[in-house]
Amino acid sequence: MTSKIINMAERIRDEDDRLLETMFAASPIADDGFSALVVRRIRRKVMLRRLSLPLAALIGGAIAFKPLVALAGFAQQLFLQLPDELVASATESLPALQFVVTGGLLLLVAVMALNMIED
Amino acid sequence: MTWGEDKQLVARALASPDTAAFGELVRRHQSHVRNFLRKLAGDYTLADDLAQECFMHAWDKLHTYSGKGTFIGWLLKVAYTTFLQSKRKSRRYAEILEQVGHVSVAEERMSTPASEDIGDLDRFLAVLNEEERAIMVMSYALGMSHREISESLGMPAGTVKSVIHRAKQRIRTSFDIKDHQHG
Numbered sequence: 110m111t112s113k114i115i116n117m118a119e120r121i122r123d124e125d126d127r128l129l130e131t132m133f134a135a136s137p138i139a140d141d142g143f144s145a146l147v148v149r150r151i152r153r154k155v156m157l158r159r160l161s162l163p164l165a166a167l168i169g170g171a172i173a174f175k176p177l178v179a180l181a182g183f184a185q186q187l188f189l190q191l192p193d194e195l196v197a198s199a200t201e202s203l204p205a206l207q208f209v210v211t212g213g214l215l216l217l218v219a220v221m222a223l224n225m226i227e228d
Numbered sequence: 229m230t231w232g233e234d235k236q237l238v239a240r241a242l243a244s245p246d247t248a249a250f251g252e253l254v255r256r257h258q259s260h261v262r263n264f265l266r267k268l269a270g271d272y273t274l275a276d277d278l279a280q281e282c283f284m285h286a287w288d289k290l291h292t293y294s295g296k297g298t299f300i301g302w303l304l305k306v307a308y309t310t311f312l313q314s315k316r317k318s319r320r321y322a323e324i325l326e327q328v329g330h331v332s333v334a335e336e337r338m339s340t341p342a343s344e345d346i347g348d349l350d351r352f353l354a355v356l357n358e359e360e361r362a363i364m365v366m367s368y369a370l371g372m373s374h375r376e377i378s379e380s381l382g383m384p385a386g387t388v389k390s391v392i393h394r395a396k397q398r399i400r401t402s403f404d405i406k407d408h409q410h411g
Contacts, residue, residue, distance in 0.1 A: 125396060126368075132349050133368035135267070137259040143276070144258055147283045148251040154284070155247065 234299035301380035
């Protein structure tokens, strides 16, 4: 009820209101490629956002690859220096740590690339 | 152009995310948003740049649209915030320029258009502050109800009413608006 009264009161416009309405009246603005431009900008933004994570991972991976391999080699040397009795004979059948790290990185990149293709 | 259709388009735009659905929303509402910003900024080129920024912000914040009010109401709130942010930024920029001694550049940027370029409506709007201007444009140019404006700007309907009353008083005391009816 109260809202109906408010709406009625809003509709009662005085002469000034009518003049202001005439003065403020604006004709519709033609699109003229405006929406297409906005959509293009948004698509570019979406694409950049999607690319940024895999790209950062790829660059980070490339930068970290050499030190990681060196670290893996160092860890392997340390491992070999451990007393024989601590190292079980079964470890000989395990792949070298270098290959594990490299394989892991490649797997990570492959997963990210797949995600990107899916998108 | 219905509220329900807007809500469906928002849902579609959010789901995929679907830029085509959002493009349809832009196409539907660009005229209102650009008209609103042109009257607020008083500069068509700046207003259209701001309108683009507004839609970019709207895309980023689309998930915050609750669907309670109209989409255009929500969009105009984003447009108003974009306008205020840009105004603050250009004011800060002018201050920095003044500090480093580029007074002429600062003055050029802050200058108002030549008096012959100013229409009656611009003269009316010039006596109002930003909030009054936004509310008057929403009410008289876009035909929004007090309730819609209050929902859009997040202020009580009573405040909207009193701002409109105050703005009208200010226009009345500054001009004889009857003289401008054909302007």
